[in-house]
Amino acid sequence: MHTLEQLRSGALAGVRRLDLACSLTELPDEIFELADTLEVLNISGNRLSDLPHQLPRLHRLQVLFASDNDFSVLPEVLGDCHGLQVVGFKANHIAQVPPKALPPALRWLILTDNALATLPEALGQRPALQKLMLAGNQLQTLPESLQAAQQLELLRISANRLSGVPQWLSELPRLSWLALAGNAMGWTFSATPDLPGVPWSNVQLGALLGEGASGHIHRIQANGWPQPLALKLFKGAVTSDGLPADELAACLAAGQHPALTTPVASLTGHPTQAQGLLMPLIPAGHVNLAGPPSLQTCTRDVYPNGFGLSDALALQIACDVADAVAHLHERGVMHGDLYAHNILIDPALGEARLGDFGAATQLPANQPDMCRQLLALEVRAFGCLLEELAAHLPLPSSSPSSAGRALHDLAQACLCLEPGDRPVMAEVKRQCQALAAGSCR
Structure with a gap:
């Protein structure tokens, strides 16, 4: 975390990222002296309620975080920041998003834990939009324009006031990570036993x-x-x-x-x-398969430099996770966060475990068609995982290994842009097991 003293003294000249949390009620003018280098501005944890009209002077700005402040309206000046891709205003008091407040290059929008009842149609007119986080608001509907969000991959709309799931939502070609629990949809769930x-x-x-x-x-x-x-x-x-x-x-x-x-x-x-x-307790020796997405990757996990997998371990990870996800889908549960960073592996034992149910959604037992459509979205998330596993296999000098080709081919089926044409997870599980069995011969 930086300090006002550092900023005002010129000690931060040339920085690409600035983090300021010091009860600010307005942005210090000295921030604009960083215009030629500043790319990430984090002003979360202050008492700001507006942003200055000269904000576009930060012409290299790509990321702005302003969570835990006092904003009630998303500032319109954001829309004049043409390089701005990531906008985070979590845990404010925002009840209004003016159409002009949405930057043209918007890729990732975080408005979690605010007071939004509606969103502008302009949201679906941001062609780069990949990640949209809206949990903990008062939304009763989603903008119909979002059906044009062809790049949207992650959507968090849990804990709102939605009364139903629009048909177009399950038809978005790249949507893979969806959380929508905690809405008043009148769903009927299968009985579950209580835990001791x-x-x-x-x-x-x-x-x-x-x-x-x-x-x-x-x-x-x-x-x-x-x-x-x-x-x-x-x-x-x-x-x-x-x-x-x-x-x-x-x-x-x-x-x-x-x-x-x-x-x-x-x-x-x-x-x-x-x-x-x-x-x-997870036994010692287990490690996370990857790290979470970065500001640059947005929706894809980050693997360590030089990370590699053997054919056998990659196939075993695919089998274990496919088995776990098929089990969830059979029980009407969509994990919602099927990512490598939520998978623990034991390289020595060759096993994997899927965790973190924070984004999970229990689906209605009496609406099988809708369940099938929503679960097809998560099949794409598994396809992303398979693609990453295949990418981290050792590459022979001539061509990819047979395991790499097989994982890549199965990934492509799961990544099909027509959600209805993707295989169900039970079939994906069967194919993963067949690949693993074939590699042992």
Whole structure:
């Protein structure tokens, strides 16, 4: 984090990214002295309610984050910033998005946790739009113009007031990651068994293992449980993906599977009434398959430089994840965040596990046609994963390996631009298993 003193002294001359959180009520004039280099401006965590008309002077600006401020209207001056691609105004009080506020090059828009009841039709007239995050608002409908958003790949509309899913949504050719739980759609769900409860008094909190958008994960010891456990303590607020209660419902509907990190018990009696889930502790040796998307990649995960997979490990990852996702789809659950960064692998044992149900949606049991259409979107997400696995196989000097060609071919079927022509996950699972079996001969 930078300071006002650094900015005003000239110590930040030439920076490409500026992070300022110091109770600002207006942008300091000195920011404009960085116009020839500044590409990323993060002014989250201040008390701003407007932006100056001279903002387009930052002619190299590509990314603007202004979350946790006091904006009630998305500033129209953003639309005059012709290079601006990423706009983030999470957790403000925004109730209005003027059409002029949407930059022409808009690629990624974050308006999570605001007060929006409507969005302008101009949103669907931004041809580069790939990622749209709108969870935790008051939206009753989506702009019809979004059916023209041919590049849209990720959409978060959980925890709004939508009464239905528009038909065109399931026909978007590249939509792969969708979260829409927590809307008043009148859906009927299949009955799910309750988890056993573990009182807080029986839990001994251990080391913090990680933190996600919806909660903290600790290693714990729980009286009466023979195996080591991890506890996910929910933060309780709306996240970029939706509400903790919807994540819990999706976990219960998912049930148990060896390639899923689903809970075995729920927490009761927390002193602050926090919700929590107890899950089997992932054995040592497991690592994330990749890192989350960057500002540059937008919707695709980032792999370490030099990262590679053997044919056998890539095929096993494909089999394990396909098995897990087919299990979810059979139970009417759309994971919503099927990404390599949510997959843990053990390179030594050759196994993979899919986790993080924060964006999961439990689909209605009595609407099979709609379920099939929505689940076809997630098949494309699996196709993206297969494409990435194939890209990280060792390349012989002459041509790709047979495993690489097979994964690439299956990926293309999953990535079909006509969602209705994609294979269902049960068939994808069968093909992955056939590929793995063939490679062992």
